[in-house]
Amino acid sequence: MTPALTDEHSELISDLSGIVSDYPYVDPEATLAVLADDATDALGRVGSPEGRRERTGYTILLYATCWYVAARVFNKSLFVSYTEALDGFRATLDPAGCTCPADSHPSDLDSEYGIEAGVSLLTGAGRAVFAEDYDLEDEELAAFDCEGFLADLVDQAAGHVREAYRSNFGGVDVSHLDARFVRDDGGIDIVAMQEAISRSWENNTGPVALWSARRRLSGQVRDEERLGLFLCMWMGIAQTYEGLPPSYARDLVAALDTVDLDVSCDHPKHPWSTADGSVQSRYRAVVHLYAPEDHPDTPVPAELSARELWECPVQYAELTRKAQENIKGWRVMRGGEDEDWED
Ligand SMILES: [Zn+2]
Ligand SMILES: [Zn+2]
Incomplete structure (x- = not known):
């Protein structure tokens, strides 16, 4: 036989x-x-x-x-x-x-x-x-x-x-990124962060998102940096398609929890809706915000470019909900028990 x-x-x-x-x-x-x-x-x-x-x-x-x-x-x-x-x-x-x-x-x-x-x-x-x-x-x-x-x-x-x-x-140390993302004057170099995200072959999305989350939680953020830092965190989450492990997700969840979701406005449209179409247009929108002379090209039309619209709490809330959905998706995709994802 x-x-x-x-x-x-x-x-x-x-x-x-x-x-x-x-x-x-x-x-x-x-x-x-x-x-x-x-x-x-x-x-x-x-x-x-x-x-x-x-x-x-x-x-x-x-x-x-x-x-x-x-x-x-x-x-x-x-x-x-x-x-x-x-x-x-x-x-x-x-x-x-x-x-x-x-x-x-x-x-x-x-x-x-x-x-x-x-x-x-x-x-x-x-x-x-x-x-x-x-x-x-x-x-x-x-x-x-x-x-x-x-x-x-x-x-x-x-x-x-x-x-x-x-x-x-365990704990992930991303403090080495301080040297790359913090300028000599103590300000955050949003353009450098965006360039790090855009080098997709370096798998930077997770570390950039985590660094952004910790910086936000530390409170070391100037008013004009808050939006860019948040968008870097958001893109790091949205563009890590394979999902990040609990060692990253814990601080990302904590940083997202600081955003007020109970907000409303009368704006018919917010700027990010015109930037969100592709990874490339997100990048162009954010670098234009922080270095318009070096990056004159943006997908966001002039009528939606007012800083007040960019800073609208409803846009923050919408993006936060989307990021929270992404993180929930990682948990479904990657398994693990609830306590594996918590502290
Ligand atoms: Zn042998
Ligand atoms: Zn609004």
Whole structure:
């Protein structure tokens, strides 16, 4: 009889492959929690040959999926489960036992291939299928069980998860941005902040939004800077499409909470409605406000350019509600419990 994967394992390969390729079609938070639990259960079986096969499979799967946990799921208990499973496996591995020739350890496992390898290696039947599909010799298959190889994967994955736990849930220091955004006279350089946001390849939106929020909360804001600082925070939130973790969201929520939402006015239209069409037109509108000579071009028509209209509390309230919606969206998209998102 030709060996075959069970339906359950075939399904696991496709579910986890969707996750590591960043196109999940199952709920990643729940799927990865089950994976970490199954890995933890297997810890108790490491003394048996079946258990050692599982150790190899689960180690590779935790390694292959750890980047997704780190970057995409803001759930503290999932981080804890991963760390416990990885630490548990590490305690059973002795890297000194490695006698493999140099550079012969398997590679490229942080991928869909890693998922296929990991799930297949969980069982004897899966190993037979995997060896056949990839034309592996016995020693090539055995290299996956090398304790030096597995210990290295565990160390990398556990290090990555621990570091991400700190940056997602701990404190984020953005004070280095003072040197870039505060002028010698103590004023805020709104144009420099806008230029930082517009360098999208540097992923500055989160740090700029957080710096703006903290500056607002500190009260070190001159009257003429208040609008620009708020718009930088707003753009940082609106333009971080993948969502920011709780370590950022906490101060953003606090800064948005300082805006009075119970306001009204008689203006038929506010300036931001003419600037909001694209990332580029938002940028042009704000730099024009703060450096009109250097940036004469703005999407905001003259009849809406009065500073009084820009400063209208209703516009602040509208933008605040929108930013609050964005942050709620991150929580839905990235998961986690309410307390993970609070202090
Ligand atoms: Zn080895
Ligand atoms: Zn108004």
